[in-house]
Amino acid sequence: MDREEKLRVLRRKNPFVSVSAGDPWELAYPDVEEVNLEPFEGLSALIREIADNPGTNCAGLVLGEVGSGKTHLISRLLELGRRGDPPFVFAYVQPLEDPEQTFRYLLRETVINLCRPLHQDQKGGSSALDLLVSRILVGDVLNESVRAEGERARKTLQCLRRDPLRVFSMGRERLSRLQRRGVAFLRRSFGDMSGDMARALFAYVDPETRADAVNWLKGAVLDDEDAERLRVQSRSEYSGAALEQEARDVLAGLGRLLARYRIPLLTCFDRLENLETPEQIRAQGKMVEFLVDSVRSVLPVIFARGLQWEETMRDQLNQHVVSRLEANQFVLANCTPEQALALVCERLRIAFGMKVLDHLYPFDEDELREVFSVGLSPREVIAQANRKLRSILREEPAQAESAEDRLRREFKSQVQAVRGDPDSHPPDRGRLRRALELYLGNGLEDGKAARAGSVARPAKKDKYVDLEVLRSQERKGAKGLMIIDTELHHASVRAALKRGVQHLEKNPKNFVLYIRDSRCAFPEPPKWKATNEMLETFRAKGGIALFLDPEQAAEWYALALLAYAVREGDISLPDSGSGSRSVSWSEFKDFINSGLRDDGIERVAEQLRKLAHGGGREIPQAHREQGGDIDAEQTADAAARILRDRPMYMASVSEVAAELPGDFSGRGQERLLRILKGDPDRFEIVQARDASLVKLKREWLHEQGERV
Amino acid sequence: MAGQKKAGDHSGTQDIPAKLRERIERGLERTERDYLTVPQLVRSLPKRLRNTLGIEGETKPGSIAERIGPYLGVGFRIRKGQRSLCVCRTISEEELVFREAARRPGLTSKQLKAKLPLKESEFLPALNSLLQRGDLFCTLNREHRPLVTPVGQPAGAPVREEEDQGPMTREERNAFHKAYETVGSGRRFVRIHLIREHLQWPRERFDRILAELRRNFEVQLHGGDPSSMTETEIRDSYKDEQGRLYIALTWSER
Numbered sequence: 001m002d003r004e005e006k007l008r009v010l011r012r013k014n015p016f017v018s019v020s021a022g023d024p025w026e027l028a029y030p031d032v033e034e035v036n037l038e039p040f041e042g043l044s045a046l047i048r049e050i051a052d053n054p055g056t057n058c059a060g061l062v063l064g065e066v067g068s069g070k071t072h073l074i075s076r077l078l079e080l081g082r083r084g085d086p087p088f089v090f091a092y093v094q095p096l097e098d099p100e101q102t103f104r105y106l107l108r109e110t111v112i113n114l115c116r117p118l119h120q121d122q123k124g125g126s127s128a129l130d131l132l133v134s135r136i137l138v139g140d141v142l143n144e145s146v147r148a149e150g151e152r153a154r155k156t157l158q159c160l161r162r163d164p165l166r167v168f169s170m171g172r173e174r175l176s177r178l179q180r181r182g183v184a185f186l187r188r189s190f191g192d193m194s195g196d197m198a199r200a201l202f203a204y205v206d207p208e209t210r211a212d213a214v215n216w217l218k219g220a221v222l223d224d225e226d227a228e229r230l231r232v233q234s235r236s237e238y239s240g241a242a243l244e245q246e247a248r249d250v251l252a253g254l255g256r257l258l259a260r261y262r263i264p265l266l267t268c269f270d271r272l273e274n275l276e277t278p279e280q281i282r283a284q285g286k287m288v289e290f291l292v293d294s295v296r297s298v299l300p301v302i303f304a305r306g307l308q309w310e311e312t313m314r315d316q317l318n319q320h321v322v323s324r325l326e327a328n329q330f331v332l333a334n335c336t337p338e339q340a341l342a343l344v345c346e347r348l349r350i351a352f353g354m355k356v357l358d359h360l361y362p363f364d365e366d367e368l369r370e371v372f373s374v375g376l377s378p379r380e381v382i383a384q385a386n387r388k389l390r391s392i393l394r395e396e397p398a399q400a401e402s403a404e405d406r407l408r409r410e411f412k413s414q415v416q417a418v419r420g421d422p423d424s425h426p427p428d429r430g431r432l433r434r435a436l437e438l439y440l441g442n443g444l445e446d447g448k449a450a451r452a453g454s455v456a457r458p459a460k461k462d463k464y465v466d467l468e469v470l471r472s473q474e475r476k477g478a479k480g481l482m483i484i485d486t487e488l489h490h491a492s493v494r495a496a497l498k499r500g501v502q503h504l505e506k507n508p509k510n511f512v513l514y515i516r517d518s519r520c521a522f523p524e525p526p527k528w529k530a531t532n533e534m535l536e537t538f539r540a541k542g543g544i545a546l547f548l549d550p551e552q553a554a555e556w557y558a559l560a561l562l563a564y565a566v567r568e569g570d571i572s573l574p575d576s577g578s579g580s581r582s583v584s585w586s587e588f589k590d591f592i593n594s595g596l597r598d599d600g601i602e603r604v605a606e607q608l609r610k611l612a613h614g615g616g617r618e619i620p621q622a623h624r625e626q627g628g629d630i631d632a633e634q635t636a637d638a639a640a641r642i643l644r645d646r647p648m649y650m651a652s653v654s655e656v657a658a659e660l661p662g663d664f665s666g667r668g669q670e671r672l673l674r675i676l677k678g679d680p681d682r683f684e685i686v687q688a689r690d691a692s693l694v695k696l697k698r699e700w701l702h703e704q705g706e707r708v
Numbered sequence: 709m710a711g712q713k714k715a716g717d718h719s720g721t722q723d724i725p726a727k728l729r730e731r732i733e734r735g736l737e738r739t740e741r742d743y744l745t746v747p748q749l750v751r752s753l754p755k756r757l758r759n760t761l762g763i764e765g766e767t768k769p770g771s772i773a774e775r776i777g778p779y780l781g782v783g784f785r786i787r788k789g790q791r792s793l794c795v796c797r798t799i800s801e802e803e804l805v806f807r808e809a810a811r812r813p814g815l816t817s818k819q820l821k822a823k824l825p826l827k828e829s830e831f832l833p834a835l836n837s838l839l840q841r842g843d844l845f846c847t848l849n850r851e852h853r854p855l856v857t858p859v860g861q862p863a864g865a866p867v868r869e870e871e872d873q874g875p876m877t878r879e880e881r882n883a884f885h886k887a888y889e890t891v892g893s894g895r896r897f898v899r900i901h902l903i904r905e906h907l908q909w910p911r912e913r914f915d916r917i918l919a920e921l922r923r924n925f926e927v928q929l930h931g932g933d934p935s936s937m938t939e940t941e942i943r944d945s946y947k948d949e950q951g952r953l954y955i956a957l958t959w960s961e962r
Contacts, residue, residue, distance in 0.1 A: 063896070065930035065956070066931050066932065067931065306897035306932075307897045307932050307956050309897075310895045310897050311895075331958060373923060374948065375925055375928060380952065584935060585935055586935075
């Protein structure tokens with residue numbers, strides 16, 4: 001490749017544009033072994049130690065400031081596990097939101113990670129849990145069962161030993177025959193493993209019950225019907241403490257299995273800047289302590305900023321945990337000039353598609369060496385190379401991308417990531433609460449905030465209530481509640497709705513928003529009869545129920561994850577002076593305030609504004625004006641979205657009118673009715689005795705490719 | 709957060725420590741020493757500051773020392789000198805001896821002692837310890853008197869002028885490291901503004917030493933999150949030539 005060609009390649013695609021490692025599951029940029037070699041080798045040695053001696057009690061601590069390569073180091077370790085040197089599995093755990101559910105969160109995140117494909121490029125490929133279950137079956141259960149069978153069975157077993165994952169392609173009947181033996185084997189070999197856990201593990205083998213089995217392993221409270229199908233005890237009567245204890249037991253059980261089959265689990269806790277309260281920090285400590293002391297074959301590693309660890313976290317943790325972590329502490333180092341040059345060289349090599357690159361053209365090596373002589377962090381190295389390259393290519397110093405645009409781009413990409421991999425982002429009350437809090441705390445302009453009053457977590461502990469909307473100016477004495485619910489058991493759902501009903505009965509001016517990720521099923525009658533009746537009562541009393549469809553929910557989760565990334569300093573912008581800088585928290589708040597206008601989360605604020613203003617009947621002037629511009633098609637689309645969340649896809653026209661943006665109250669209802677009648681393919685109008693009801697047609701939903 | 713100050717609280721007596729330390733630093737630079745006698749210091753104080761401290765023409769050095777003592781911070785302390793009380797940098801006796809010997813190589817041990825606010829019982833063990841460790845060495849003059857010189861400087865070499873633009877001296881490096889350890893109290897990530905505050909060096913000198921330590925890979929600088937810091941703390945952190953802000957440093961072990 002000649003020099004001109006190289007310049008053409010670099011003009012087409014600048015390899016130094018991005019300075020963030022991004023998703024730890026993908027090694028996005030070429031690796032330079034020498035950079036942070038010591039932490040990498042230190043952690044690899046600990047993993048090997050755990051592979052050889054699963055009972056070793058140890059933990060790791062990696063300290064590094066913004067841009068020092070924490071996420072890249074995680075990706076590199078993950079890659080090491082994929083190469084099988086040594087073979088180990090991996091869990092990436094983001095910050096905990098709810099300290100009351102410490103162990104349920106740890107279990108859920110662990111199982112979610114174990115269910116991810118082992119190789120990023122194989123969508124639907126085998127997961128770590130597949131690997132573990134196949135080892136149980138091939139290594140022990142089948143091993144025992146073939147003793148009594150013939151030569152053919154022994155040959156099959158030999159084949160399976162070479163590739164245990166093929167066990168899943170055995171016939172369903174054969175597998176179900178193994179189930180009883182498998183459960184007996186687990187109970188016999190792991191005396192303190194519960195029968196329920198053993199049954200859930202073998203229910204995992206059957207594609208019919210796999211989803212429920214995974215939910216059970218994640219610690220979820222299954223509906224009675226699903227629990228019965230798995231033949232496990234229902235958790236619906238368990239207290240919070242009992243659920244926490246069960247989560248601990250399942251984690252310990254997983255540890256014993258991992259130890260038996262010599263599969264170490266590396267659990268990385270990252271983005272801990274987002275732990276805001278002492279309770280959250282202590283809960284983080286409890287997780288590490290438990291993994292070290294009670295779960296075999298697991299290596300917990302905390303990735304934190306140095307200052308945060310030493311000034312904030314360290315003093316709030318049990319000294320036992322601190323000493324465990326600091327026994328294997330690694331500080332990420334800045335690059336020596338040689339390492340920095342190697343980083344630049346690697347990115348150039350990949351851009352040119354060459355196997356070996358001898359020189360750094362178009363850079364002047366001496367000049368770069370001088371720039372790097374002060375010891376820059378990996379992120380600073382890339383940012384400096386980007387700046388130099390731009391000046392060589394005579395490009396503008398930096399693209400004029402504003403913080404808001406950058407955040408919007410990141411938000412969209414995060415939304416896509418969540419939508420593309422919903423299993424890794426299951427219904428999560430804590431993250432929904434975080435998103436709502438961020439949005440309502442920062443997204444309401446002054447005037448609107450005054451109408452809505454202040455939004456805060458409940459002053460007194462309340463099992464069901466996530467946020468309280470306090471006195472608004474117009475409705476003094478009124479109090480709003482936000483109830484976020486991701487429970488799967490009907491009794492828990494009913495209790496949450498009942499809490500809303502009680503609040504509405506207390507003061508007619510009060511208001512309640514019940515928000516549910518619609519992936520948590522809410523079966524229609526005749527199932528969940530009493531719960532459906534409670535929902536009707538709730539609505540009749542003026543409560544509003546929002547069922548977030550997966551697309552809307554993705555935006556909520558993306559907002560919470562984006563907040564984690566901003567706090568970590570992981571979203572960077574080119575900077576004319578220093579090369580790159582992290583987007584600040586105040587810029588993030590500005591983005592929420594002005595950047596989320598058209599996104600699904602806006603719907604909650606809209607509801608809140610209406611409720612705060614007048615029980616959903618009055619709409620602020622600004623929106624009344626906007627309403628005039630909304631054309632019939634937009635109105636029909638919005639009505640369809642509202643109806644999609646309703647049982648039977650049906651609601652009264654007045655109810656739909658109240659939820660729509662724009663003025664559809666009073667006479668506006670007639671206009672709405674005309675619009676709905678004008679779209680007979682989509683809507684069916686049912687004239688009831690005292691109201692017009694509108695129903696979204698199932699056929700239309702089918703046509704949209706939705707399962708009904 | 710450790711050492712955090714609220715912006716905008718500089719009024720009345722709250723200004724005293726900063727102003728006093730600034731005057732002391734200026735005096736030390738002018739005299740090229742690590743101490744000032746109390747009368748020397750008082751002469752250099754502006755009238756307003758003297759009045760605020762309650763120092764009048766007839767106030768005795770002992771009383772003056774008592775009044776200024778609480779405002780000196782961790783960077784300075786009162787020592788008893790040859791003829792008067794002195795305000796001296798908070799550094800060890802050994803360091804005081806070494807720094808003075810480096811500034812004025814070729815003095816006899818008696819001359820050296822006369823230039824320091826140290827008692828005999830403090831001076832001799834410090835000097836002997838430096839000689840034993842090989843940080844200083846002695847040559848004998850024609851009268852067979854020992855002349856004290858730091859290792860690395862030729863005996864009888866002229867006193868080196870301390871220039872702000874010159875390379876970092878060994879004592880500067882040691883002082884910086886000691887400040888890092890003192891302020892950090894066992895931590896690895898130490899805030900730069902706290903070290904700056906502790907050392908009380910002129911800004912240019914501090915920045916020059918820090919840049920050199922960084923270039924030698926003796927320290928690593930870290931960005932971090934300045935959002936919870938006050939304006940003063942950010943200003944007292946460190947910006948390099950490229951405008952990158954660093955708020956913490958770690959001492960390298962390589």
